[in-house]
Amino acid sequence: MxxxxxxxxxxxxxxxxxxxxxxxxxNTVVGEFSxxxxxxxxxPSLITCNxxxxxxxxxxxxxxxxxxxxxxxxxxxxxxxxxxxxxDIKYSTRVEGHMHDIKENGDHxxxxxxxxxxxxxxxxxxxxxxxxxxxxxxxxxxQLSQIDVRYREIVVTDWDNELIKLYSSDGEFVRDVQLKDAxxxxxxxxxxDDCVLVSDWEADSVTxxxxxxxxxxxxxxxxxxxxxTGLCVNEWGFIFVSCxxxxxxxxxxxxxxxxxTHCQLTKTGCVTA
Amino acid sequence: MIVLGDxxxxxxxxxxxxxxxxxxxxxxxxxxxxxxxxxxxxxxxxSY
Numbered sequence: 001m002x003x004x005x006x007x008x009x010x011x012x013x014x015x016x017x018x019x020x021x022x023x024x025x026x027n028t029v030v031g032e033f034s035x036x037x038x039x040x041x042x043x044p045s046l047i048t049c050n051x052x053x054x055x056x057x058x059x060x061x062x063x064x065x066x067x068x069x070x071x072x073x074x075x076x077x078x079x080x081x082x083x084x085x086x087x088d089i090k091y092s093t094r095v096e097g098h099m100h101d102i103k104e105n106g107d108h109x110x111x112x113x114x115x116x117x118x119x120x121x122x123x124x125x126x127x128x129x130x131x132x133x134x135x136x137x138x139x140x141x142x143q144l145s146q147i148d149v150r151y152r153e154i155v156v157t158d159w160d161n162e163l164i165k166l167y168s169s170d171g172e173f174v175r176d177v178q179l180k181d182a183x184x185x186x187x188x189x190x191x192x193d194d195c196v197l198v199s200d201w202e203a204d205s206v207t208x209x210x211x212x213x214x215x216x217x218x219x220x221x222x223x224x225x226x227x228x229t230g231l232c233v234n235e236w237g238f239i240f241v242s243c244x245x246x247x248x249x250x251x252x253x254x255x256x257x258x259x260x261t262h263c264q265l266t267k268t269g270c271v272t273a
Numbered sequence: 274m275i276v277l278g279d280x281x282x283x284x285x286x287x288x289x290x291x292x293x294x295x296x297x298x299x300x301x302x303x304x305x306x307x308x309x310x311x312x313x314x315x316x317x318x319x320s321y
Binding site: 240241 | 305
């Protein structure tokens with residue numbers, strides 16, 4: 001009898017502990033840790049420089065990728081389309097002024113060309129042979145501006161007036177969106193959900209705004225950010241942000257949390273973030 | 274908030290440390306491109 005009761009107690013205890021372990025495992029996999037494991041996959045473990053594109057006397061401002069995998073570079077006096085696999089220049093054209101940014105949209109490349117006190121949004125074909133002017137914007141200062149183009153929408157940052165300007169892809173003015181608490185908006189990315197990501201190197205922040213005219217902030221990340229410049233979004237929605245001083249790359253979650261910052265680089269190349 | 278950077282040691286080439294004045298970034302798969310003003314554009318390989 002005593003042996004029977006002992007076995008029942010042991011079995012009951014085992015069932016409880018097994019249930020608890022399963023519950024813990026289930027929470028670990030399905031709960032908040034799934035986002036952590038996803039974020040772990042996003043964090044680079046090694047970054048090595050393997051090639052360089054440089055032209056003496058040229059100043060490089062922007063980079064983008066075309067759908068066919070070529071690298072598009074905007075610089076002072078020139079635009080280049082580079083085949084990174086072959087380290088070969090595919091197309092190149094001269095410009096008057098500084099090509100601050102260039103983005104692909106469909107069969108065209110759209111560039112933000114600054115010359116004197118004017119920013120001109122220009123449109124090229126893929127081979128850079130034909131160019132037309134989409135819109136011209138007078139500027140008070142020689143400010144830097146990035147653009148983004150998505151389907152039939154163009155967005156341009158304007159740090160003189162702390163706003164973004166929205167146009168149709170044919171250059172028709174849509175609206176200005178005043179950016180709340182912005183100081184010098186620079187990098188910009190149009191998102192799928194009628195929002196825009198804006199980096200502000202004076203306010204040390206990356207902010208997601210609604211583009212409906214309200215300028216409402218969806219989220220803002222100013223956690224550890226210093227002089228953020230360009231930004232890009234990968235296929236999982238994670239946001240990579242470059243830093244003007246060049247010693248950091250920031251990685252933000254789709255919700256705007258700063259996941260990692262490479263800030264302590266040693267002589268051996270090891271970094272403890 | 275998830276802060277992975279506080280506990281994950283990472284490796285990075287000295288080349289990036291020597292880079293300054295970065296204006297733009299693009300990431301595609303295992304490639305990362307940085308635009309570095311008069312230093313040109315640098316292509317990095319990322320390992321995850």
